[in-house]
Amino acid sequence: MITDSFSFKKYFFLFFSLIFILPSAQKKFTIVLDAGHGGTDHGANRKYEDLGIVKEKDVTLAITLKLGRMLEKNKDYKVIYTRKIDEFPSLVDRTTLANRSKADLFISIHVNASTKSSPYGTETFVQGPDQNKTNLEVAKAENDVIFLDEKDRETFASYDPKSPESLIALKIQQSKYLESSLLFGSFVEENFVKKDNRFSRGVKQQNLHVLRLNAMPSVLIETGFVSNYEEATYLASEKGQNEVAESIYDAIISYRKAIERNGGVVALPKEPEKPAEVALKNDFRILLMSSPMKYNSGDPALKGLNYILAIKDNDLYKYYYSVTNLASVRDNNLKTAKDAGFKNATSISFVPDQKLGIGYYTLEVAVSDQKLSANAPLLNTLKDVNRTKDKGKFYYTYGKFTSLEEAVKMQKDLEAKGIDNSVIQKISK
DSSP states (O other): OHHHHHHHHHHHHHHHHHHHHHHHHHTSEEEEEEEOSBTTBOOSEEEETTTEEEEHHHHHHHHHHHHHHHHHTSTTEEEEESOSSSOOOOHHHHHHHHHHTTOSEEEEEEEEOOSSSOOOOEEEEEEOTTSHHHHHHHHHHSOHHHHSOHHHHHHHOSOOTTSHHHHHHHHHHHHHHHHHHHHHHHHHHHHHHHTTOOOEEEEEEEOOHHHHTOSSOEEEEEEEETTSHHHHHHHHSHHHHHHHHHHHHHHHHHHHHHHHHTTTOOOOOOOOOOOOOOOOSSEEEEEEEEESSOOOTTOGGGTTOOSEEEEEETTEEEEEEEEESOHHHHHHHHHHHHHTTOTTOEEEEEOTTOBOSSOEEEEEEEEESSOOOTTOHHHHHOSSOEEEEETTEEEEEEEEESBHHHHHHHHHHHHHTTOOSOEEEEEOO
């Protein structure tokens, strides 16, 4: 009897212990961490002499594991990985895992790339505007446990995918996912800027497959451009990976506090109103370099930059990048030029529609070692082309213009006629 009584008390105590323990375990905040790509899918990658091949799949896995270890130190969080090794789970497997886990947040980590080396910065994507309908159809076909939270189940009671009440509930839930995703994304990008001194390209909506079927707040974080040498160096380093992981971790903490503070209701941070930027009186172009060599658009010497204006002055070709009359854009253009490799780039002021007091502008339309024949396509297309010979070369110029804007307009007209790579030449005589 004593033994039986002891056994009964022991199990009675264990039973009540489980009652109190299990709810707290269920309250764990569940996060699915998705390291983009993997296995035979290398993702974006670039080869550098000093870095070797920087592969997206390696960078994303390293950041994901670092972030996971930070979260696992906090008993309030449950971490689920779509992969912890170099393998490739399908996109469907990733979202199915997240939905079956009834996760509170899905984070897919990626690395960006461009065909040019100049783009840089972080950006976070959330469900695209065209995905609500797709998500809703999936939700209707699934069960309420995944798609309805506890408060909604109380409000709308039993779940019938055909009933108007359930459809309203699902639409409300879809809206919550998007708002929550935007909130979390804003925390991530804010940390990248304030903590890591990174350039943020913002939080954006885009129709991405890995976010398409997730029944929870979900984001895809582009942690930087592997095609940009400086960012590739940063992302391949322990320091860079740790900083990225810490910024995402801090964003998770801030996001959860914000959700709990508002009783589960998402409150998007209000962006401070910025005064409208006043246009400057002058235009600004970024002087990349001066050279005796003429470079056509697409030449490697221009390092992938577009919107190049070449002006020939005293036998030197001056190459200018972009044009604006806004200070913020001017400063960003200068940074883009320097990031592309033009370390000595500087902004130059141009007075709009300024007439030359002495001299004029003309268009250098061709330079040749041999004199063009009379029936050359260029000479058949343009009349009154002027030819001069200097140091063994023949220079062909067209038109006279008193302002730079007039010369630029004619240059565009010639491009429409198929005459490319003309250069504006300043004649000071």
